[in-house]
Every structure is written in structure tokens, then in C-alpha cells.
Amino acid sequence: MHISIYILSLSIFAMTTSEFMVAGMLPSISSTLNVSVPMAGFLVSIFAASIVVGGPILTVFLFKFRQKSALIFLMILFSISQIIGAIADSYSTMVVSRVLGGIAESAFFGVAISIAVGMVASDNQGRAASLVLAGIMIASVVGLPMATQIDHSFGWRYSFWIVAILTLICTIVVMFSVPQSPKPQNMSVKKELSTLKNKHLWAAYCTSGLIIGATFSAFTFFAPIFTEVAKIEASSLPILFAAYGVATVMGNLIVGRFADRYAMNIMVIGLTALAVVMVLMALNITNVMFAMSCAIVIGFVGLPMNPAMVTRVMRVSNNGSLVNSLHMSIINLGIVLGSWFSGVLVQANYGWTSPLWFGALLAVLGLLSLLPYLQKNKLVLEMES
Structure with missing residues (x-):
């Protein structure tokens, strides 16, 4: 595998770490910026919302440019967003940082995978794509707990500086290691749009959004839930997030x-496991070991449903760029709904366990969205057998 593929994976590691790390720093960020913890939690939603709205628009715009040039532009834009976050002295400035970062990350994913598979033989393209996306999983295991530990040891701003510097280093390596891309070809937007008339595709999108929404409803507020209700030491959070990340992988x-x-x-x-575990966690939140075990189970069954979600979308539609881009937007819309409405519930004084109850509700809705398709899926499996 070309070294550039590993550099792209490292870049995605840095970007995904930035996306998730705010969840582990909510108390520190809220204190520094003089906002409530739920308001700080909205920064997770804002990042995801930027992916939903800005990502697809920027992706279509970048089809006019060579892929390597687009890649470098996105990496520099993301670095700038992290520098803004590192020096932010107000909540509004931090919002700007999260918006720019979300837009850049969303577009970067598609371009990075396209470049990676284009640098290898056809029989290695799947491996190349999986290596690039491995940065997401590594971020949950290494990046998130590392950023949380840096927050407790040196302050949350250092995490933003480290991500910015790491992304800039990767940008320099990409400039000299990634081969020059061919001139961009015209994109048939009309043909891709026609695939969106499929009602089964939108049903699959809906389920995906509910799965991720349920997961992030709880995950976004793990830090305050465990420190404020379960009464664990803040220094134990990196261990919890590391265990969560390992379970996810x-x-x-x-x-x-x-x-x-x-x-x-x-x-x-x-989805059944998510709903049951979140209810049990909410009912037994003061039992520290039990609550932490529930959090690890959420990591084990939540995000890991992603391959199944992608498989379903591809079966009911195609693997076109617009279909996949919109799927990513719907997934991040789930993050927005899950984390945002959970924050609203906390602000409305429904308690720190309200995100768990809301997550369980979304999981049940996701399960209901599958019911019309279960019998059809059973018949398909019988025919394949």
C-alpha cells in the first residue's frame, strides 16, 4: 500500500478525533466559554449539522477541480478550523470552528477514498478504502481518550492545537506523495438525482438516522452523566472512553x-439491545460498574451497525456518490437530533438521564422502521438458501 493511503487514514483519524473529542471535554469547555454544559454539548450537534448541510454542497462544487487540489484545500480548511477552536474566547467563535471543521471533514471523506482506490490495483481497492476508513475506528480507541486525558492534564485547547498541527503535517506529506490527479470529468447530477425517487432508499436512510441518533443521544453526554450522576472522578473518563472505543472496534x-x-x-x-441497555443504564445510573458496562455495550452495538446500514442502502439503490453522500448527511442528521434534543431535555430540567431515555425512544422508533421489511428480508434469505 502506498504511504499516502496511510497518511489519508491518519488525516481521518485527526478529523474524527476532533469531531468526537468535544463530548469528552464538555465540563471544561463550558467553564472556559461561560456557557452551560448542554450548550457546550450543542457543539457536537453543530459539527454534525455542518456535515449534513455543507458537506454535500461542497462535494458537488469540488467536482470542478482536480482531486488532489481539492484534498489539499480541504485539509488546510480543516486545520484553520482547529486553530480557530484553539484560540476561541467565546461560544460564537467556537461555533465558527465547528462549522468549518464539519464542512471540511464531510467533503474530505469522499475525496480521500476516491484517491486511495485510484492509487491501487482493482483487487486491492477494497483494502485501500478500509485502511483509509480505519482512521475512524482508531480515533474512537486512541484519539478520544487521548484528547480527554490532554484536557485534564493541560487543558482542552491543547487538543485542538495537536489536531491542527497533525493535519498540517499530513497536508505537507500529501502534497509530495499523492500523484497528480487527472482533470475532473463531468458529473451526471440529473442521473444521480433520479435514484433518490426510491422510497425504499429513504426508508433505509430513516433507519440509519435513528440508529446513530440513538447512539449519540447517550454518547454526547457520557462525561456529565458519569461525573454528575454516577459521581466518578473526571480522571476516570479517559478509561471509560477507551473501553467504549475498543468495544466499537x-x-x-x-x-x-x-x-x-x-x-x-x-x-x-x-436496536433492541440499544433500547434495553439505555433503559437499564438510566434506571441504575448510580451503580457505577453497571452503568459503565452499559456504556461499553452501547459502544459495541451502536456505531458498529454502520456496515449493515451501508449494505442495506446499496441493496435498495446503488453505490453512487450522491447516494452515499446523502447517506452520510442523514447519519449526521441523526447525530444532530440525538445530541441536540438530549441537550434540550437536560436544559428543561428533566435530568442527566434524559438523554438515555430519549436514546431508547429513538432506538424503538428505528426498530419499528424495520418491521415492514422483515418479512420481505426473510423471503429473500429463503430464496438464497
């Missing part, structure tokens, strides 16, 4: 192995 490996054949079954089991 393990779950992803397992789901990835069976997603092609059992996509619907995986989502049914995963």
Missing part, C-alpha cells in the same frame, strides 16, 4: 463479517 469487526448476509437481522438485534 470489536463490534465493527464482527458486524463487518456478517453484514452482507444478515444486515436486517443485525439492525434488529442492535
